[in-house]
Amino acid sequence: MKKRKIFLLVIVVLVVGTYVGYKYLYKEHRDIQSEAPSLHLEAAALFDLFQTDETEQALNQTLIVTGIIELIESTSITLEGGVRCIFEVLPEGLTLAQAVEVKGRCIGYNDLFEIVELDQCQILDQP
Amino acid sequence: MKRMLLILLLTSSSLIFAQDKYSTKTGTIDFEASVPSFEEVKAQNENTSAILNTATGEFASLALMNAFRFKVALMEEHFNENYMESSKYPKAVFKGTIHDFDLSKLTNSPANFRLTGSMTVHGETKPLETMVQIYKKDSAIIIDAEFEVKPEDFKIEIPKVVSNKIAETINVTAHYLLNK
Numbered sequence: 159m160k161k162r163k164i165f166l167l168v169i170v171v172l173v174v175g176t177y178v179g180y181k182y183l184y185k186e187h188r189d190i191q192s193e194a195p196s197l198h199l200e201a202a203a204l205f206d207l208f209q210t211d212e213t214e215q216a217l218n219q220t221l222i223v224t225g226i227i228e229l230i231e232s233t234s235i236t237l238e239g240g241v242r243c244i245f246e247v248l249p250e251g252l253t254l255a256q257a258v259e260v261k262g263r264c265i266g267y268n269d270l271f272e273i274v275e276l277d278q279c280q281i282l283d284q285p
Numbered sequence: 286m287k288r289m290l291l292i293l294l295l296t297s298s299s300l301i302f303a304q305d306k307y308s309t310k311t312g313t314i315d316f317e318a319s320v321p322s323f324e325e326v327k328a329q330n331e332n333t334s335a336i337l338n339t340a341t342g343e344f345a346s347l348a349l350m351n352a353f354r355f356k357v358a359l360m361e362e363h364f365n366e367n368y369m370e371s372s373k374y375p376k377a378v379f380k381g382t383i384h385d386f387d388l389s390k391l392t393n394s395p396a397n398f399r400l401t402g403s404m405t406v407h408g409e410t411k412p413l414e415t416m417v418q419i420y421k422k423d424s425a426i427i428i429d430a431e432f433e434v435k436p437e438d439f440k441i442e443i444p445k446v447v448s449n450k451i452a453e454t455i456n457v458t459a460h461y462l463l464n465k
Binding site: 185 | 311346347349351352358359365376378
């Protein structure tokens with residue numbers, strides 16, 4: 159009887175351990191759109207942030223950025239003030255000079271084009 | 286340091302607005318450091334920037350480390366937090382020259398060119414020399430490169446526990462479709 163209990167316990171520990179280990183090793187990718195934003199700011203303000211050393215609060219963080227669309231490319235839009243928002247698939251119906259609110263993950267400052275870049279973006283609002 | 290950055294910024298902005306510049310923001314860099322019979326170690330960055338000066342053959346490319354995507358989320362996290370230290374060194378940069386580059390001689394079939402320059406990864410700058418293939422596609426210029434790097438050259442430490450699961454030389458391929 160006692161042996162059986164120990165045997166069952168070992169099995170349970172093994173199963174739970176494997177499950178927890180598997181969950182840790184193969185955890186889901188971050189879901190940027192369900193994360194709470196750490197900053198909510200205008201495109202120009204985000205650009206200015208990257209001219210300082212205070213980039214920790216933005217880099218690899220989920221942000222909400224507001225701005226006016228100044229450039230539309232195949233998978234991204236660039237907001238006035240120097241912020242490029244990259245989408246998995248570019249949303250339809252965006253036009254130049256349109257005001258938008260975008261949620262995405264800040265991946266850093268691109269010196270070549272002098273823009274701050276966000277990926278995994280989604281349009282929140284287009285008034 | 287601040288002044289140097291300013292000069293760098295000023296020269297890079299003149300680079301963008303001049304006439305003979307072809308550029309992209311959606312170049313692709315893939316790397317693979319897989320070891321047979323272990324989990325595949327592979328990532329892709331589909332938002333690599335590059336600028337080519339067709340008058341001089343000067344070429345520059347920039348990849349943000351956080352934009353490298355892995356299939357396994359934990360691997361992506363370790364890549365950024367432990368190995369590349371992406372919050373400290375958020376980008377990889379290459380600056381160099383394509384030798385004997387002549388825009389007028391490019392055709393639709395790939396031709397080999399020698400690319401030399403320096404690559405900065407993880408805060409370490411190392412010379413890089415490789416052959417690249419360049420050809421035209423409509424009005425765009427396509428550059429394909431393939432080369433190998435060693436993590437130790439860029440002072441990237443791989444912990445002993447995982448060192449047998451990550452290849453010693455990392456195979457990197459880059460693909461750019463540059464437009465005027």
